[in-house]
Amino acid sequence: MTPSETAALKEHIDSELAAGKICPSTSPAGAPVMFVKRADGGLCLVVDYRRLNSTTIKDRYAFPRQDELIEMLCHAKIFTKLDLCNGYNTIRIKEGDEWKAAFRTRYGHFEPTVMQFGLSNVPAVFQRFMNDIIRDLLDITVIVYLDNILIFSNSREEHVQHVTEVLYSLQKHDLFCNPSKCVFLVTEVTYIGLVVTPEGIxxxxxxxxxxxxxxxxxxxxxxxxxxxxxxxxxxxxxxxxxxxxxxxxxxxxxxxxxxxxxxxxxxxxxxxxxxKEPVLVHPDESQPYTLKTDASGTAMGAVLSERKNDGRLHPVAFMSASFSPAELNYDTHDKELLAIFGAFEQWRIFLEGTEHPVTVLTDHKNLEYWKSARTFNRRHAHWHLILASYNFVIAYWPGKQSQKPDTLSRCADHNEIEPSPQIMLPETQFEGFGAEVTTSLLEQIKEALQDDPSLDTVIAAAADPDSMPHSVAAKFKDYTLQDGLLLYQGRIVVPDEPEIKQQLLSHFHDSPGSRHQGRARTLELISRHYYWPAMKFQVNRYVESCEICQRNKGHVQQFALKLLSVPAGPWEDVSYDFIVKLPKCRGNDSILVVVDCFSKMVHFIPCKETATAEDVAQLFLEHVWKLHGTPKQTVLDRGPTFNSKFLRALYKALHIAPSYSTVYHLQSDGQTEIKNQWLESYLRPFINHRQSDWVDWHNLAKFAHNNAKSEATGKSPFEIVYGRSPMISPALEPTGSPAADDRAKQLGDTIQEVQVSIKWAQELYKQADKGKAPLEFAPGDKVWLLATNITS
Known part of the structure; x- marks a missing residue:
């Protein structure tokens, strides 16, 4: 210790011994001591009771919440603050337990007879003690937080009486105040770190x-x-x-x-x-509350306000909270609801049992009707049950008007911050892959909406349907406004602006993520997120005039089909094949094509033509089996790789029964042959002139294929396997999320629909093949053999 600390230690021990607060001890326990500086520069002795606290059974007596204390002061006009002398030292340690709190110093071993600062249960014991001695006045004329006592009244006459009553209770229990820290009969007082006045805090x-x-x-x-x-x-x-x-x-x-x-x-x-030091007004239960809420990607915010005499809304309190990992997965609709639920729970002491309905303002229009909904998933049912005890109405408040809650959850300087990412794929991997449809384009759409006179009536009806004639409101009932965008059945309405339409057509047809799809598939991709009149005609004209499509689309051979059985579900029946003789790229010269015969989902796996059975088996395990499990049946080319003993052993271990197709017959094992042609036509427009970068495009090709609607199933592979379509542009997020049971039913219904669609497609194939008998070959017959599949 320094000389000053040594002197302070001796002075402290002498004064405490003289007051009887400590006594010499022979306890086996002995906590060390240290000094900390006070705000005034003096030294304060502190005993390090960490080891004792770790074995102490904790007293869980409740402390008053800060907002609960401040609520009591809403009508107060005059205040007195009292500070007790030696607050903790006024309570005796239970006789016989003093030795446990012993401490050691260079001047001897001592044990306290009264409670000491640093013991873990001291605050709870002292709060209970203070509440007990002024119980009759608590929360009526006085509030207490440990040794901080605040007396409040509406008038000076009342206040003198209230102060007298509190001082009498303290005197009766031999408690004394420190005059230098007390403040009497004031209209502004600092209490527990807050400045309190009649106007607010x-x-x-x-x-x-x-x-x-x-x-x-x-x-x-x-x-x-x-x-x-x-x-x-x-x-x-x-x-x-x-x-x-x-x-x-x-x-x-x-x-x-x-x-x-x-x-x-x-x-x-x-x-x-x-x-900025905002002033929060005192809540007044006689006035109606207004609650503004908002939620963004990672956090939610709320403002509780009241309208005062000046006619303006003044804040009572602000709330903000980050979403938990589970809550981050909620969709926008549920995050907005969670913000409302969280705000009511946070300010329950203000909002429960209010005389007037609480007006909840939200910029999410669909929430207006949530209270009147007839069906709920489990999460919504729980929130609805809790919120049923509150008197409130939900009102739509467009985003431009709702500035405070947006500030709470969407501060412009602090968008969603993620931890420093580990780069798994270079940015160039995603160049041109959905990046063209950006937030700036959505802003262009918003601006163009205001300049399109043909949409004026539609926008007016969507903004305020009650003000429109019934016939007009009924005509435009499928239109809504959200975040400055006009939606038709949940899709963004594109105004009559040729430049914007051209950007969208280019994005959904030309980009690698779209792969120069045909007319129907391009229209289906755009229609998921956007809408404008005559869209089909413009899409058809754009696709038909695409030079790249005209140069690169492959020729489809025509011959009789031999149909396989319809699978029972996704990834139960799987077809395999190779694309070989490709220019070398990163050591690979072939592609293993794996197709789910049910959903038509594909995996394109770069490999070497010299791959052994063991290599192919490893590719299967890494890219297919770990994602989709073991198929019940495989359809594969009877090549030397697939026929190897090792792969047979692998099939046996995984309980797969191979079903070999006719050699090189496009329609008996047509799944992979067709996908081979598709992949080759995809790569042509995008690879370099040396054709040496095809590996860089295979993942984008897989996405483009799996996101495209299949003519046989009527759905994209993504929809069939995962029950939804992936987002490839910043269109609006869905406004609802089905419960797990609903999602399971939806997937079950999808599987049944796909089975019917595949059977229907096969019937169409049969109609196309009428009059074409399957070719039968006898031993000794001579046939032409397509040289593509012959290796020299």
């Missing part, structure tokens, strides 16, 4: 100054200290959870220290937000 100036002058952290410990300090004032800060995300991402264990632009910006934005 604000932040303590010293704390605001401390935040403004806080130096940039240089390690995780300093970041946690800053966040802890800022978190105390979270009820004043718009969207603190989102603002702090770059900083909180540094706090998990084993997270490497990174202090870059995002962290610096977050640090300074929090300081700026706290420095």
């Amino acid at each position: 604000s932040m303590e100036q010293e704390k605001v100054k401390a935040i403004q002058e806080w130096p940039e952290p240089s390690n995780v410990k300093q970041v946690k200290s800053f966040l802890g300090f800022a978190n105390f004032y979270r009820c004043f800060v718009h969207d603190l959870s989102r603002l702090a995300r770059p900083l909180t991402s540094l706090t998990p264990k084993d997270q490497p220290w990174v202090w870059e632009a995002a962290q610096k910006e977050a640090f300074h934005q929090i300081k700026i937000a706290i420095s």
Whole structure:
């Protein structure tokens, strides 16, 4: 210890011994002591009770919440604050237990006779003690947080009586106040870190100054200290959870220290937000509350407000919270609902049992009708049950008008921040792959909507159907407005702007993610997200005039078909084949094509023509089996690789019964042959002139194929296998999410539909083959053999 600490230690022990608060001890326990500096620069002795606290059974007595304490002051006009002398030291340690709290110093071994700062149960015991001695006045004229006592009244006359009653209760229990820290009969008082006035509450100036002058952290410990300090004032800060995300991402264990632009910006934005010092008004239960909520990708926010005498809404409190990992998976509709649910739970003390309905403002129009819905999934049913105890109405508040909640959850400087990613694929892998339809295009659509006079009536009817004649409202009932976009049956309406339509046609036909599909498939891709009149005609004209399509589309051979049985479900029947003799690319010169005969989903797997049975088996395990399991039946080319003993053994181990197709007959094993042709035609427009980069395109080809609607099934492979279509453009997210049981039923219905569609397609094939008898060959017959499949 330093000389000053040694002197302070001796002085402390002498005074405590004289007061009878400690006594000499021979206890086997002995906690070390240390000093911390007080705010005034003095030294305070602290005993390190961490080991004792780790074995102490915790007292779970409840502490009052900050918002609950402040709520009691909503009608108060005058205040008195009392601070007790030696608060904790006024309570005796149970006789016989003193030895457990013994501490050791250079001046001897001592044990306390009264409670000491640092013992884990001291705050709970003291809060219970204070509540008991002023129980008759608690929350009526006085609130207590540990040794901080605040007396409040509506008038000076009442206040004098209230102060007298509290002081009498303290005197009766031999409790004394520290006059230098007490404040009497004031209209503004600082209590538990907040400045309280009759108008509302604000932040303590010293704390605001401390935040403004806080130096940039240089390690995780300093970041946690800053966040802890800022978190105390979270009820004043718009969207603190989102603002702090770059900083909180540094706090998990084993997270490497990174202090870059995002962290610096977050640090300074929090300081700026706290420095604004907003005043939160006291809640008045006689006035109706307004609750504005909003949710974004990773967080939710809310503002609780009341309209005061000036006719304006004033904030009572702000709320923000990050979504849990499970909640991050909710769709937009459920995240918006969760924001409403979370706000009611957060401010239950204000909003439960209100005289007037709480008006909930949201920029998600579909939520207006949620309370009147007749069916709910389990999550919605739980929320509906909890919210049934509140008196509220949900009102649509368009995004441009709803500025505060958007600020809470969509702060422009803090979009969704992810941890530093490990680069799995280079950005060039996705060039041209859906990147063309960007947020800027959606902004172009929004602007063009305002300049398209043909849509004026539609927009007016969608914005306020009640103000329109019934016939007009009925005509446009399928149109809605969301985030400045006009939707028709959930799809974005494209105004009559040729440049925008041209961008969309190019994106959904020309990009590698779309692969120059035919007219029907291109129309189906665009129709998933967008709508405009005469779309089919314009799509057909665009596709038919595509020069690349005219040069690269392959020729389809015509001959009688031999149909296989219809599979029972996805990935039960699988077909395989190879595309060989390709230019070498990254050591590969062939592609293994694997096709699900049911959904038509494909895997294109680069490999070598010299691949052994063991190599092919490993490719099967890595790319097919781990994703889809073991097929019940395979249809494969009777080549030397597939016929090897090793692969037979693999089939036997996986319980696969091979069903060999006729050699090189396109329609008996037509699945992979057709996909081979498709892949070859896909690659032609995109690979370089040396044809040496085809490996770079095979994943995009797989996506384009699996996202395209099949003529046989009427659905894309994605839809059949996963029950949904993938998002390839920033169209609006779905507004609802079916429950697990609904999704299972939907997938079951899809499988039945596909089975019927495949059978119907086979009937059409049969009609096309009428009069074409399958060719039969006898031993000794001479036939022409297509040289494509002959290796020299």
